Amino acid sequence: MARITATQKxxxxxxxxxxxxxxxxxxxxxxxxxxxxxxxAGFAKGTLYNYFPSKQALFGAVIEEASxxxxxxxxxxxxxxxxxAHLLALARADLEVMREEEDFMKVLVREAMSFRPESYxxxxxxxxxxxxxxxxxxxxxxxxxxxxxxxxxxxLALLFVGLLGLMYGQHWGSAGAWPALDEVPELVVTSxxxxxxxxxxxxxxGTKR
Amino acid sequence: MARITATQKxxxxxxxxxxxxxxxxxxxxxxxxxxxxxxxAGFAKGTLYNYFPSKQALFGAVIEEASxxxxxxxxxxxxxxxxxAHLLALARADLEVMREEEDFMKVLVREAMSFRPESYxxxxxxxxxxxxxxxxxxxxxxxxxxxxxxxxxxxLALLFVGLLGLMYGQHWGSAGAWPALDEVPELVVTSxxxxxxxxxxxxxxGTKR
Amino acid sequence: MARITATQKxxxxxxxxxxxxxxxxxxxxxxxxxxxxxxxAGFAKGTLYNYFPSKQALFGAVIEEASxxxxxxxxxxxxxxxxxAHLLALARADLEVMREEEDFMKVLVREAMSFRPESYxxxxxxxxxxxxxxxxxxxxxxxxxxxxxxxxxxxLALLFVGLLGLMYGQHWGSAGAWPALDEVPELVVTSxxxxxxxxxxxxxxGTKR
Amino acid sequence: MARITATQKxxxxxxxxxxxxxxxxxxxxxxxxxxxxxxxAGFAKGTLYNYFPSKQALFGAVIEEASxxxxxxxxxxxxxxxxxAHLLALARADLEVMREEEDFMKVLVREAMSFRPESYxxxxxxxxxxxxxxxxxxxxxxxxxxxxxxxxxxxLALLFVGLLGLMYGQHWGSAGAWPALDEVPELVVTSxxxxxxxxxxxxxxGTKR
DNA sequence: AATGAATGAGAATTCATTCAT
DNA sequence: AATGAATGAATTCTCATTCAT
Numbered sequence: 001m002a003r004i005t006a007t008q009k010x011x012x013x014x015x016x017x018x019x020x021x022x023x024x025x026x027x028x029x030x031x032x033x034x035x036x037x038x039x040x041a042g043f044a045k046g047t048l049y050n051y052f053p054s055k056q057a058l059f060g061a062v063i064e065e066a067s068x069x070x071x072x073x074x075x076x077x078x079x080x081x082x083x084x085a086h087l088l089a090l091a092r093a094d095l096e097v098m099r100e101e102e103d104f105m106k107v108l109v110r111e112a113m114s115f116r117p118e119s120y121x122x123x124x125x126x127x128x129x130x131x132x133x134x135x136x137x138x139x140x141x142x143x144x145x146x147x148x149x150x151x152x153x154x155x156l157a158l159l160f161v162g163l164l165g166l167m168y169g170q171h172w173g174s175a176g177a178w179p180a181l182d183e184v185p186e187l188v189v190t191s192x193x194x195x196x197x198x199x200x201x202x203x204x205x206g207t208k209r
Numbered sequence: 210m211a212r213i214t215a216t217q218k219x220x221x222x223x224x225x226x227x228x229x230x231x232x233x234x235x236x237x238x239x240x241x242x243x244x245x246x247x248x249x250a251g252f253a254k255g256t257l258y259n260y261f262p263s264k265q266a267l268f269g270a271v272i273e274e275a276s277x278x279x280x281x282x283x284x285x286x287x288x289x290x291x292x293x294a295h296l297l298a299l300a301r302a303d304l305e306v307m308r309e310e311e312d313f314m315k316v317l318v319r320e321a322m323s324f325r326p327e328s329y330x331x332x333x334x335x336x337x338x339x340x341x342x343x344x345x346x347x348x349x350x351x352x353x354x355x356x357x358x359x360x361x362x363x364x365l366a367l368l369f370v371g372l373l374g375l376m377y378g379q380h381w382g383s384a385g386a387w388p389a390l391d392e393v394p395e396l397v398v399t400s401x402x403x404x405x406x407x408x409x410x411x412x413x414x415g416t417k418r
Numbered sequence: 419m420a421r422i423t424a425t426q427k428x429x430x431x432x433x434x435x436x437x438x439x440x441x442x443x444x445x446x447x448x449x450x451x452x453x454x455x456x457x458x459a460g461f462a463k464g465t466l467y468n469y470f471p472s473k474q475a476l477f478g479a480v481i482e483e484a485s486x487x488x489x490x491x492x493x494x495x496x497x498x499x500x501x502x503a504h505l506l507a508l509a510r511a512d513l514e515v516m517r518e519e520e521d522f523m524k525v526l527v528r529e530a531m532s533f534r535p536e537s538y539x540x541x542x543x544x545x546x547x548x549x550x551x552x553x554x555x556x557x558x559x560x561x562x563x564x565x566x567x568x569x570x571x572x573x574l575a576l577l578f579v580g581l582l583g584l585m586y587g588q589h590w591g592s593a594g595a596w597p598a599l600d601e602v603p604e605l606v607v608t609s610x611x612x613x614x615x616x617x618x619x620x621x622x623x624g625t626k627r
Numbered sequence: 628m629a630r631i632t633a634t635q636k637x638x639x640x641x642x643x644x645x646x647x648x649x650x651x652x653x654x655x656x657x658x659x660x661x662x663x664x665x666x667x668a669g670f671a672k673g674t675l676y677n678y679f680p681s682k683q684a685l686f687g688a689v690i691e692e693a694s695x696x697x698x699x700x701x702x703x704x705x706x707x708x709x710x711x712a713h714l715l716a717l718a719r720a721d722l723e724v725m726r727e728e729e730d731f732m733k734v735l736v737r738e739a740m741s742f743r744p745e746s747y748x749x750x751x752x753x754x755x756x757x758x759x760x761x762x763x764x765x766x767x768x769x770x771x772x773x774x775x776x777x778x779x780x781x782x783l784a785l786l787f788v789g790l791l792g793l794m795y796g797q798h799w800g801s802a803g804a805w806p807a808l809d810e811v812p813e814l815v816v817t818s819x820x821x822x823x824x825x826x827x828x829x830x831x832x833g834t835k836r
Numbered sequence: 837a838a839t840g841a842a843t844g845a846g847a848a849t850t851c852a853t854t855c856a857t
Numbered sequence: 858a859a860t861g862a863a864t865g866a867a868t869t870c871t872c873a874t875t876c877a878t
Binding site (some may be wrong): 009012043 | 837838839840
Binding site (some may be wrong): 028030031109110113114115116117119120136141142145146147148149152156157158159160162163166168169170172173174175178179190191192193194195196197198199 | 225319358364
């Protein structure tokens with residue numbers, strides 16, 4: 001009767017995480033209700049506590065799951081060899097993940113944007129694979145003279161990823177008014193590479209302030 | 210205790226806002242307790258409710274105060290008439306406020322970066338004065354041909370402000386590792402205006418993808 | 419400057435009682451707010467407390483005032499000499515008071531209908547003059563053979579007054595749907611004297627059960 | 628504590644209602660405290676809220692329970708087919724409930740006699756079953772010519788029930804002095820059917836004023 | 837393993853009362 | 858005498874967590 005297989009347990013866990021992701025993405029950690037999550041997953045409250053020791057822990061697990069999925073996806077990406085093309089491809093890969101796992105990603109992005117040192121570590125750690133890809137693309141760009149060499153590529157990579165999150169956030173915050181998700185990759189790449197200055201208005205390299 | 214002067218009332222209000230800013234910046238809107246705030250300000254719970262009708266309203270007032278202070282501060286600054294100089298001045302003014310009122314600014318930035326449609330309205334409404342200044346500076350830049358005219362200035366202004374928040378957040382999230390607060394204005398202005406592309410790597414105008 | 423005359427003090431007291439009557443009649447003792455009452459009277463909260471030591475005391479004073487006014491009015495009534503005519507006149511006198519001092523009367527009736535021994539004493543004491551008039555009219559009716567002599571007139575009088583209150587209450591409770599205030603006197607007198615039984619259905623006197 | 632049987636749940640509900648009835652009957656809706664009620668019932672605050680969504684709802688449930696019990700009780704009674712006998716039976720059934728569930732009944736009567744439009748709706752709605760029985764008895768009485776047909780039976784029914792409440796209230800208010808509870812049914816039925824007028828003193832039908 | 841009733845700390849909010857001015 | 862800011866006890870309601878079944 002009882003004797004639940006490991007697969008079945010994982011299935012329950014998956015359902016709970018899925019429901020949790022959705023609720024957390026809508027309501028945030030504090031406002032989301034454990035009861036609502038468990039019921040949405042098709043279980044009673046007690047069951048949730050058999051799988052996760054606390055609401056906080058469940059939240060952490062959702063974040064982990066989200067970053068795990070994102071990282072997996074990014075590893076599959078293949079692209080041609082221009083920096084612009086590469087960054088565009090990376091941004092599009094991100095958007096793709098985004099679309100398929102929007103709930104998880106919302107939680108992830110929001111947590112990343114909460115700027116709490118604890119989360120920061122967690123998020124950057126799991127976002128690592130992706131950030132490293134960006135970094136690598138940028139480094140190759142520097143070698144090719146396509147990317148300015150006066151700033152450390154790790155920092156540029158963080159900026160790029162931050163811009164992505166910023167645009168997603170802007171999208172959600174404005175309830176889709178601007179930008180549309182489709183525009184995001186190009187918007188981010190353009191902003192990141194070209195800036196807002198008009199053609200020729202850029203100061204000579206090395207100029208201070 | 211009747212017949213309190215207007216000055217005294219403002220003083221009480223100031224203390225309450227100050228305490229609220231600190232608590233909200235640490236705990237966020239949901240976790241902060243009205244009781245803790247009033248006590249920290251040196252008053253009883255009821256007093257807070259004599260000044261603000263609800264926790265939400267208090268939160269709104271904190272945000273409004275923060276953005277008012279920021280806007281005021283930067284209006285005092287005098288700058289030469291270049292877009293770059295102007296944006297730099299705006300960013301520095303913001304940083305200056307930031308330093309003196311870190312609690313207020315943390316609340317503001319975190320809320321802005323929470324990307325909840327509800328907050329979005331609240332924040333943009335209260336952030337208005339500052340964003341409008343940025344927008345005006347950009348509009349003048351477009352006229353002078355210093356800013357690319359192919360994107361609406363309101364969107365560019367949001368991007369600029371977003372970058373600023375992003376950098377503050379990066380600073381807090383990395384526990385000060387990078388960037389240092391001092392670098393933020395230039396970092397933001399450079400990223401915003403020039404982008405990360407190397408000199409001459411920018412595609413001709415109108416080029417797609 | 420200060421030096422307020424006794425008349426002025428009474429005037430303030432009157433205003434406070436008036437406002438209190440209105441608020442208590444709408445909201446009841448618990449729901450009425452001291453602040454609302456004082457402001458409605460044109461004063462600040464503190465002033466009210468200079469005249470009445472507590473909300474309870476104010477409520478008591480309103481009840482006293484209401485009964486005092488009612489008693490005064492009832493003493494002026496004059497009527498012709500039939501029981502039915504007398505009762506009708508008494509009921510109409512009551513209605514008249516009712517109309518001119520509806521707020522006070524509402525409080526009074528509701529308090530009377532709360533059936534708390536404390537209020538009961540207070541109310542019946544002040545309602546005394548009126549009830550005594552009713553009682554006297556009934557006693558004369560018994561002598562004339564118009565009123566059944568098998569029940570003590572004081573009890574019949576209480577029943578009559580109770581019926582009046584019941585009908586007022588029904589009027590307020592149904593938001594005026596039924597009965598209209600104008601109908602009340604006749605309704606009460608008919609119910610009281612004739613009952614609901616059809617002509618001739620009354621059992622022989624002295625019949626038990 | 629899961630897997631509680633339906634019987635056990637009903638038992639908890641019963642205890643809560645019982646405690647609530649007692650507290651409401653002593654303190655009224657406003658003054659009664661949810662906390663006190665739950666503790667008196669032997670449970671924690673939260674448990675009460677598992678059974679009733681709000682204080683108001685609990686109050687409504689108490690009233691409903693009271694009127695349900697009254698209606699049930701009197702339906703068991705068998706009576707000969709006279710209006711007088713029927714009304715007497717109804718009044719006695721009510722009194723019987725009254726005695727065994729005085730707390731519930733006090734709440735009911737006091738609320739009914741508060742004459743607030745809000746309560747009015749609540750009470751008449753919940754008092755429905757009982758009032759409808761009275762109404763039906765009266766309607767049959769009209770058909771048999773035992774009840775005067777010149778007044779709508781719903782109004783007569785309200786009057787009857789009002790008289791009943793009035794007498795209970797008189798009993799409580801006078802601290803038992805008059806009437807004794809035992810006398811109430813006959814007192815009410817006699818007052819209601821026969822009135823206080825002496826035999827033959829009733830004016831001819833249709834007579835005005 | 838799943839359940840969901842019970843719990844009770846904690847939250848926001850109200851408001852009668854006080855008292856310095 | 859009038860004021861109204863300050864107070865803080867009290868209230869209703871929520872919800873994460875526990876645990877007997």
